[in-house]
Amino acid sequence: MSVAEYIWPQPPKGNYRGSQKASRPAPDPLLTQTGPETPCGKYLRMFWWPIGMTSEVPDDLPHKTKLLGEDLVLFKTRQGEYGCLHLNCSHRNTSLEFGHVTECGIRCCYHGWEYAVDGTILDTPGEPAGSKIKERVFHGAYPVVEFKGLLFVYMGPQEWMPEFPVYDTFNLADDELVPYSISYPANWLQIAENTTDPYHTVFLHANHSIDHFEESWGEMPVIDWHEHENGRHTCNLCTFRWKDKIWVRVYETFFPSFSQVGSFFETAEDEKYFQRAAITKWTVPVDDTSTKISAWRHFGKAIDSDNLGRRELVGKDTVDFLGQTADRPYEDRQRIPSDYEAQVGQGLVAVHGTENLGHTDRGVAILRKNLRAGIERVQNGEPPVRPPQNGQEVPSYCSDSVLPIPEIPGVDDEELRRQVAHAVVDVLRSADDMPRDERVTFVKSELEKLKDRPEFTQAKLAS
Numbered sequence: 128m129s130v131a132e133y134i135w136p137q138p139p140k141g142n143y144r145g146s147q148k149a150s151r152p153a154p155d156p157l158l159t160q161t162g163p164e165t166p167c168g169k170y171l172r173m174f175w176w177p178i179g180m181t182s183e184v185p186d187d188l189p190h191k192t193k194l195l196g197e198d199l200v201l202f203k204t205r206q207g208e209y210g211c212l213h214l215n216c217s218h219r220n221t222s223l224e225f226g227h228v229t230e231c232g233i234r235c236c237y238h239g240w241e242y243a244v245d246g247t248i249l250d251t252p253g254e255p256a257g258s259k260i261k262e263r264v265f266h267g268a269y270p271v272v273e274f275k276g277l278l279f280v281y282m283g284p285q286e287w288m289p290e291f292p293v294y295d296t297f298n299l300a301d302d303e304l305v306p307y308s309i310s311y312p313a314n315w316l317q318i319a320e321n322t323t324d325p326y327h328t329v330f331l332h333a334n335h336s337i338d339h340f341e342e343s344w345g346e347m348p349v350i351d352w353h354e355h356e357n358g359r360h361t362c363n364l365c366t367f368r369w370k371d372k373i374w375v376r377v378y379e380t381f382f383p384s385f386s387q388v389g390s391f392f393e394t395a396e397d398e399k400y401f402q403r404a405a406i407t408k409w410t411v412p413v414d415d416t417s418t419k420i421s422a423w424r425h426f427g428k429a430i431d432s433d434n435l436g437r438r439e440l441v442g443k444d445t446v447d448f449l450g451q452t453a454d455r456p457y458e459d460r461q462r463i464p465s466d467y468e469a470q471v472g473q474g475l476v477a478v479h480g481t482e483n484l485g486h487t488d489r490g491v492a493i494l495r496k497n498l499r500a501g502i503e504r505v506q507n508g509e510p511p512v513r514p515p516q517n518g519q520e521v522p523s524y525c526s527d528s529v530l531p532i533p534e535i536p537g538v539d540d541e542e543l544r545r546q547v548a549h550a551v552v553d554v555l556r557s558a559d560d561m562p563r564d565e566r567v568t569f570v571k572s573e574l575e576k577l578k579d580r581p582e583f584t585q586a587k588l589a590s
């Protein structure tokens with residue numbers, strides 16, 4: 128048909144208003160910009176961050192990396208100490224990724240300046256005897272802690288440095304921590320928000336694509352939140368009715384972005400109490416448009432009694448559950464999208480001004496509220512709320528408990544589940560100050576008692 132023959136049949140039906148939304152506002156700079164001069168960057172620098180895996184740092188070669196927008200080099204001295212320095216040499220900026228690792232530091236390839244792990248200049252071999260340059264200059268350096276295959280750095284002012292927080296899930300019996308990392312071409316916040324958005328598991332992982340998980344996951348959970356009164360973490364409480372049991376799944380996020388998630392092989396068929404994390408992870412801002420999850424997968428009898436996890440798939444840019452990377456064919460990712468597609472699909476930096484937050488987004492709102500509060504504290508010269516600084520393991524709440532509490536005729540089951548979930552958290556909260564082993568015993572026995580509480584049993588009807 129030629130253009131001349133084309134006849135406009137009738138205007139398309141519908142209320143088309145794309146032109147009203149064609150221009151997009153800018154992303155929220157307060158929460159998404161992480162450089163050293165930004166308010167959020169200053170706040171984030173008050174915490175320890177995983178910067179990489181020990182397996183990424185060879186014994187005799189430096190490893191170039193980046194965190195919070197700063198170019199850095201990681202290395203291991205011949206004496207076995209880890210160092211993290213600004214990447215570019217303090218002499219004339221050559222990259223220290225080409226430096227030589229020395230007995231107690233690293234030496235720049237260009238003119239041989241040598242740096243200790245704290246940035247002290249040890250040697251300036253081209254300078255004349257008596258040169259004071261190495262006393263006058265220091266190089267940017269950050270302290271490093273190695274823990275179970277991950278390397279952590281603290282990038283804030285030394286006088287504000289907190290204890291390195293060892294959470295109670297770092298040293299469990301029958302539990303092996305296997306490090307992994309995943310990279311995302313997107314801002315850190317939208318990656319961190321995924322864990323505070325439990326509703327997505329029902330839609331993205333069960334109902335709307337394929338069942339990524341067990342059958343019990345497709346049930347719509349009752350979802351509620353618990354914000355710890357000290358402001359250091361928030362929990363999503365996902366409570367499923369599965370046959371004659373109530374499955375309470377507690378996800379948590381310690382601000383800004385340390386989070387833990389329970390087993391993804393949970394079937395909720397068997398009674399259980401306080402089964403701990405399957406994933407312990409930090410969502411790490413690399414720069415404002417790239418993010419890394421640095422994490423451990425937990426393996427062993429305590430979390431995976433049927434040995435369903437696949438340790439051989441866990442490492443750099445790989446983990447043993449579907450859809451966490453871009454390494455699938457594009458059509459597969461379209462047909463069976465998962466977390467990676469949903470998160471990266473929000474754009475390089477998700478624009479809050481074009482969102483319409485609803486009922487399902489309460490966890491996201493809680494996260495953003497607490498991040499803003501932390502940023503404000505730091506702007507006011509106070510430290511942000513951080514895990515307790517008392518030399519003890521930090522009690523965390525991430526857990527799955529499956530309680531034999533059947534439906535009660537005449538009682539709203541959603542309300543029953545909500546009450547059970549909060550009863551579970553009350554038990555956890557009451558044990559915050561106990562030593563680890565005592566706490567675990569106490570929590571399990573108190574959770575086991577919940578099924579006999581009159582308000583959770585048929586006895587309620589008789590009253």
Ligand code: FES
Pocket residue numbers: 216217218219220221235236237238239240
């Ligand atoms: S640039 Fe590094 S020593 Fe000269």
Ligand SMILES: [Fe+2]
Pocket residue numbers: 321327328331332466
């Ligand atoms: Fe997910």
